[in-house]
Amino acid sequence: MSEVATEALATSAQTWREGPPPPRMPEGLRRPPRGRGWVTRLRDYAALNRVREEMASRTMAEARNPERGFPVSSGRTAVGFVGGLLRERRAVLAWAVVINLLASGAALVAPFLLGDLVDGVAGGTIGAGTLDATVTVIIVAIVVQAVLVLLARRASAVLGYDTLAAAREEVVRIVLRLPLGQVESSSSGDLLTRITSDVSKMAAAVRWALPHFIISMVTIVATLAAMLANSWLLALPLVVTALMMWFGGRHYLRRAPAGYITESRSYSVISATLTESIEGARTVEALGLCSHRRDQLDEDTELSGQAERYTLALRNVLFSMVDASFQLPLVGIVLVGTWGFNADLVTIGQITTAALYVQQLQGPLDRVIMVLDHLQIGLVSTTRLIGVAEVEDDRTPQDVVPAGTDLEGRDLRFAYREGHDVLHGVTLELAPGERVAVVGPSGSGKSTLGRLVAGINRPRTGSVEVGGVDVMDLPLDRLRTEVALVTQEHHVFVGSLRDNVVLARETTASDAEVEQALRVVDAWGWVGKLRDGLDTQLGHGHLQLTPAQAQQVALARLVVADPHTLVLDEATSLIDPTSARHLEGSMHALLDGRAVIAIAHRLHTAHDADRIAVVIDGRIAELGSHDELIDADGEYARLWRTWRS
């Protein structure tokens, strides 16, 4: 035994880190600039900014290509996905563009008429009558504009929310299609982040940015057209705007996604650290970890501060460009206007109109950069969401029907990491209705054996057959009626009680069958008393079940699924001892008449089984009934004696 242990920690000396962990803050950022004189200071700041930029692009690369977890798709696939959704909504999209164009057009009428009016007044060619007429037209234009704006915003909301709903529903469908082996082996953390934070970023992009992109672009194009129609000469200063927006926007948009992803990550890190400190406050106190938790949080916030400084610098560059870009044309208009007015090329009215149009451009121009920014971030999130679909399925269902309910695993080997087999050719048969207990030390491979038998992972060599058919060839919904892995995770879904029980036979089970299943597991006592019966809503904000009730619901699911073989893994069943006793009866009813492979922690489970398999180091070391193993006087017998003495 001690030999194995030495072998197990063989690499300890190489992987142990002497001394404190390396600081997470990059070397160049560890001290504020201290240069004397503003030139040195400025150079210092530029150097800092470069280090922060590197930090951001590293984080971005990590986000796009995570070390662990699910794959990330290419940007092109994500664009294709969103493009596909928009193509399906061609009519909605077209209507949104047209109505926004009309609304923007209506907004251009009033400044144009004002210009005319100014000309009239300045030229003295206006009377009280014309004034009234012009004002009436302006009022009509404004009313029309208001109505069109309402319609346009509604059309944009329809487009945004509709596309978003389709996108997120598709994402959930993708998640629900994930291969069984993948679901069982990976931690849910990565998937959870994607389904919450990435969906919300995608939502912001689709729901807000997409419609506003359309609104802004349409307004900009319409206003530009109107400027040209008003006077091409007075539109010339806009070239300055275009150039500054181009360079400023490009500088910003190239760096912004990395900057914001780093920033939001830094806040997730702070939140994770604090969650641990708060939920584990007693552990922190008990182990004297206060200062360590404090230092960790301090470092988290320092890193977050660096991420904030980077995006702040990015925005400052952008804002100076954008602010200047829509204020400078005003100067240009005055200058060009003076010259044009002198040369009788433009009227004072046209100058007025141009000045008003330039003011109207401010909003959309300001917004369009932010919108592009959100669209980029949304696209990065979409690549992570669509990436989940790229997990390859591990089984190819064949059109086969098992001829019988006997189960046989032959020569099973399996490795989580290449070259590290945890099972070394295990063979195990299970007759219909037989109970086999699997015992053995942790890490010996007994849980892995259970997963192979339940058809969750494909063995590296050998096969598991039920009724002569390889379990990996069975379609998933058929497999579920043959053999089930009971993890005893007592997860209660948000939904009705019926939804929580029917699972395996969601389309076929009748209410009577659900009721029968709940009776079998001894749960009808409390279910029958519920006012809404099977329609009672469970989960957060609704009826909260006690752990024992939740466990009964979990067992009822299996009664409904009705597989002939069950794999019970005590390792994942952390029922508290008090409710365990109450559940004994329910459990008994479930197991009745089924073949069972129990991965047992408690020796009494083993004692009650027909046969016991002792798994040590990936091999079955002993196999036989309790009495046979006691007689054989091996590992099991030794353990049993300690237990009983």
Add this chain to the structure above:
Amino acid sequence: MFRPVDASTPRPHDRDPSLRWEGRHDFPPRVGGFRAGEPGAPDVRSPSRFLFWLMRSMGWVVPTMTLAALSWLVPGSLTPWLLGRAIDAGILSRDLAATLGWVALLLGVIAFGVAGGILFHTLAVRMWVIAIHGTQRRVGRKAADLGHLLGRRVPTGEALSISNSDSDQFGATIEAFGHVMASALSFLFVCVLMFSTSPTLGLVVLVATPLLLAASLPVMRPLTAAQTAERTESSHLTSLATDIVAGLRILRGIGGEQTFARNYERQSRKVRRLGITLGTWQGVVEAISVLLSGILLVVLVYLGAQHMLAGELTVGELISFFGYAVFLVTPMRTFFDSAQRWVQGLVAARKTIALFAADVPWAHRGRQVAERPVLRDESSGVEVHPGQFLAVVSADPEASAALADRLGRYLPPLTGEEPELDDLKGRKLRLARKERARVRAERARADAERAAQLWGVTADGIDYAEYDLASLRERVVVSDTGASLFAGTLQDAVDPWGAHTREEAERALRTASAEDVYDGLPGGWQGRIDEKGRGLSGGQRQRIVLARALVRNPEVLVLVEPTSAVDAHTESRIAERLVEHRRGRTTVVTTASPLLLHRADVVALLVEGREVARGTHVELQAHPDYRRVIARGMEDDDE
């Protein structure tokens, strides 16, 4: 040699403080005291006092930010005036020199405004991030200070929402505060400009702008309602998605994908519908704003043109008025928004001071716990002798957990949940909030009373109440069933202090029989453990927690059900090694497993919370109560 609990080990991140960025008025801020009366401690007397304290704590940042906002807003109000002058004195009089002069001035004002805008943005972000990071650091320090009492003061979810969302609200509130100051000044400035040009038109603008904004208020209520509805259902939708992910093993293992895809779709459609309603209301608000600013424009045009015809107003001046009318909408809107922001800030502040005002009830006592103390628990009569490996068996597992809490001087965890306030509104909400505050205050008072009394556990014959708590925590370590694992490397998980040797860690890992965790992680000691040990099995988590407690190597180690999730083989191995590992030191284990009991020096049997028998496992076999408790663990016979 006694080491104070906090400075027991060199801190991994300890560096020369001058190397850090943090300063009093930069982010992340250095935070001062967090207990009442300490310098730099927040003012928790009322929500508004807290907000003002927060502003004051930022020193020059808030006033400078307000000045910067002013230097950004005022040039905006000057632009229309300069444009008007340029048109009148320059263009219309065909005077190139005058135009150039005005244009130069306009350029200067624009440049000043852009610079002011950047300054304002920079300072606003600084203030905002100081508020966020400062609050987060204070929450972290408060949580560390309160320790296990935190859960008795504020629910964990609430403490988290202070750091995640309320901290952000403070930034928004204080920015609005600075913004509104600057807006008021620039508003006055524009008024002066308008009245000096045309009192009539000035009056029209001044009266009409607030009236028009007020006219748009009625639609704000349905808009807010639509926003709330969309947000509530949206968060419900997110929780459906997380629910699906959390139960994905079941959904893929047993089935039910269609049902829950359908439930999600139904909710998604509902959110879509509410979203479109919200979008429509936003459209209504925008349409009304078009209409209202249109009316103002029309009035200005009509009156202005008449004034011009009468020769009382120049073209340039009229154009200036168009500019003023557009400009004034922003400060007005700021006034309306900021009132709301302040209210939201107060709500956030109320939640925050509930945490910051919480204090530890322990009185400071200086007595240090001796190196090898004899502990005695009065209420159960259990005595713990130095160097002994004592197992505690109880018919009721909760009685032994309570004993462990008393030995460690921990107040019991709370049972029962507080009622949620989410669904309440108006008067009911206020009443419920008041009731909750009362219950919490009552509990804090009861805790303080309990802490002031004799504790009921003695070390060397002297009650715990006489001892310095830090010294007790150093000597007596309780590893309970709820002990948390923190994210980090395996090395950090086993040796979070970063102060122990590889040999110590290896020995602890072997004793806890957790070599398989090391082996299963790519990277060995540097392999990543996710938060809460997610990705490890229950048994693996439990063994790593045990290894960590062993590395800590305290004089007295109290382990509550340390092997409840471990299989019999491994448990027997742990039992064998654990006794050896702890030889010479004091260990208390609560368990009902014969494999562990077999190895203990002494076993104490509790019945109804009192020690009724004491002896070795073999000796106690004769005791009928003992046999019954052990048998239950072995055979699960229902009683």
